[in-house]
Amino acid sequence: xxxxxxxxxxxxxxxxxxxxxxxxxxxxxxxxxxxxxxxxxxxxxxxxxxxxxxxxxxxxxxxxxxxxxxxxxxxxxxxxxxxxxxxxxxxxxxxxxxxxxxxxxxxxxxxxxxxxxxxxxxxxxxxxxxxxxxxxxxxxxxxxxxxxxxxxxxxxxxxxxxxxxxxxxxxxxxxxxxxxxxxxxxxxxxxxxxxxxxxxxxxxxxxxxxxxxxxxxxxxxxxxxxxxxxxxxxxxxx
Amino acid sequence: xxxxxxxxxxxxxxxxxxxxxxxxxxxxxxxxxxxxxxxxxxxxxxxxxxxxxxxxxxxxxxxxxxxxxxxxxxxxxxxxxxxxxxxxxxxxxxxxxxxxxxxxxxxxxxxxxxxxxxxxxxxxxxxxxxxxxxxxxxxxxxxxxxxxxxxxxxxxxxxxxxxxxxxxxxxxxxxxxxxxxxxxxxxxxxxx
Numbered sequence: 001x002x003x004x005x006x007x008x009x010x011x012x013x014x015x016x017x018x019x020x021x022x023x024x025x026x027x028x029x030x031x032x033x034x035x036x037x038x039x040x041x042x043x044x045x046x047x048x049x050x051x052x053x054x055x056x057x058x059x060x061x062x063x064x065x066x067x068x069x070x071x072x073x074x075x076x077x078x079x080x081x082x083x084x085x086x087x088x089x090x091x092x093x094x095x096x097x098x099x100x101x102x103x104x105x106x107x108x109x110x111x112x113x114x115x116x117x118x119x120x121x122x123x124x125x126x127x128x129x130x131x132x133x134x135x136x137x138x139x140x141x142x143x144x145x146x147x148x149x150x151x152x153x154x155x156x157x158x159x160x161x162x163x164x165x166x167x168x169x170x171x172x173x174x175x176x177x178x179x180x181x182x183x184x185x186x187x188x189x190x191x192x193x194x195x196x197x198x199x200x201x202x203x204x205x206x207x208x209x210x211x212x213x214x215x216x217x218x219x220x221x222x223x224x225x226x227x228x229x230x231x232x233x234x235x236x237x238x
Numbered sequence: 239x240x241x242x243x244x245x246x247x248x249x250x251x252x253x254x255x256x257x258x259x260x261x262x263x264x265x266x267x268x269x270x271x272x273x274x275x276x277x278x279x280x281x282x283x284x285x286x287x288x289x290x291x292x293x294x295x296x297x298x299x300x301x302x303x304x305x306x307x308x309x310x311x312x313x314x315x316x317x318x319x320x321x322x323x324x325x326x327x328x329x330x331x332x333x334x335x336x337x338x339x340x341x342x343x344x345x346x347x348x349x350x351x352x353x354x355x356x357x358x359x360x361x362x363x364x365x366x367x368x369x370x371x372x373x374x375x376x377x378x379x380x381x382x383x384x385x386x387x388x389x390x391x392x393x394x395x396x397x398x399x400x401x402x403x404x405x406x407x408x409x410x411x412x413x414x415x416x417x418x419x420x421x422x423x424x425x426x427x428x429x430x
């Protein structure tokens with residue numbers, strides 16, 4: 001490889017720009033720029049999948065990158081549909097490159113997973129899926145960051161990590177560590193962290209976790225009521 | 239007893255069809271009512287994570303397409319079969335697209351069960367889950383394990399009364415597959 005490292009940042013949130021994944025990628029992009037790498041244009045997977053020409057652009061960007069970082073939420077214990085679709089497309093493309101003997105092995109593939117639940121077991125399966133994908137298509141595993149209780153960062157309201165104050169502190173520190181490693185062309189560690197302190201849902205302060213739970217649940221009921229709806233509706237009950 | 243088979247084959251993939259046929263015939267022999275949906279043939283919009291199915295039209299996705307009908311059929315079945323090409327241990331995109339449209343079947347509120355947070359039930363009863371993946375080529379025991387863990391975890395969050403998962407190889411012959419499926423279905427034979 002010659003010249004600066006080329007880094008491709010992908011957003012795999014179905015929510016698009018107003019998402020925690022976008023907040024993560026924006027923060028990482030600034031870190032990467034400071035490290036002197038060459039960031040390729042950030043790509044949001046959702047809109048890309050709707051247009052064949054854009055799919056080609058995604059695959060070309062993957063080919064051009066030395067490092068790929070994907071930030072995506074956890075949906076139903078695994079990747080969102082749009083991310084699986086993009087992975088399937090990338091895999092077919094990589095296999096075509098192998099056939100044409102054009103494949104360049106070893107680009108780093110790293111992921112940031114955002115999970116609404118606070119416990120660590122929720123993200124373990126998806127990290128294993130991403131690792132298998134990386135192995136299968138000839139990428140080098142570049143490490144991962146699992147952000148638990150990530151809804152607290154309010155990315156879906158368009159908040160950045162800098163808006164997150166102390167809640168986002170640990171996430172930002174972990175992204176700095178990730179950027180340090182990846183910018184040197186080295187894999188980062190596999191890290192996991194909860195945005196809310198673990199003591200809030202496990203241990204002596206778990207009553208605080210119960211309070212947040214109550215607040216969250218009450219919030220949904222109020223939101224639906226405000227729209228004239230019953231949050232407990234059972235529209236498909238036979 | 240009703241079973242709903244969600245076939246997550248990608249377009250032009252045919253290797254799941256023999257398994258779907260065997261499942262249908264075994265369900266029929268066991269006296270089940272069974273419906274199969276080949277998802278790539280059905281136009282279903284993608285979940286955009288807007289949560290309108292929780293706060294605006296609780297229980298119903300705002301998208302007026304077949305995704306709603308799939309969710310309705312799923313919650314009113316006794317057994318939901320996730321049939322998928324094994325995709326790095328996970329689901330295919332086609333299957334996942336349909337699964338995501340079922341988010342409204344769960345309640346937005348969190349509940350803590352056995353030290354783990356989950357979404358509360360919206361309905362009293364949820365279907366059991368049978369995950370069947372088909373791997374191409376040789377067996378990769380790590381992918382098999384990932385798939386089984388995924389089904390186990392997903393079923394917990396889905397409040398499924400029972401769950402099982404199995405991975406078959408596309409080179410398995412029909413008799414091997416039939417034997418495996420018979421043994422799996424035996425575990426779902428009784429009313430939940």
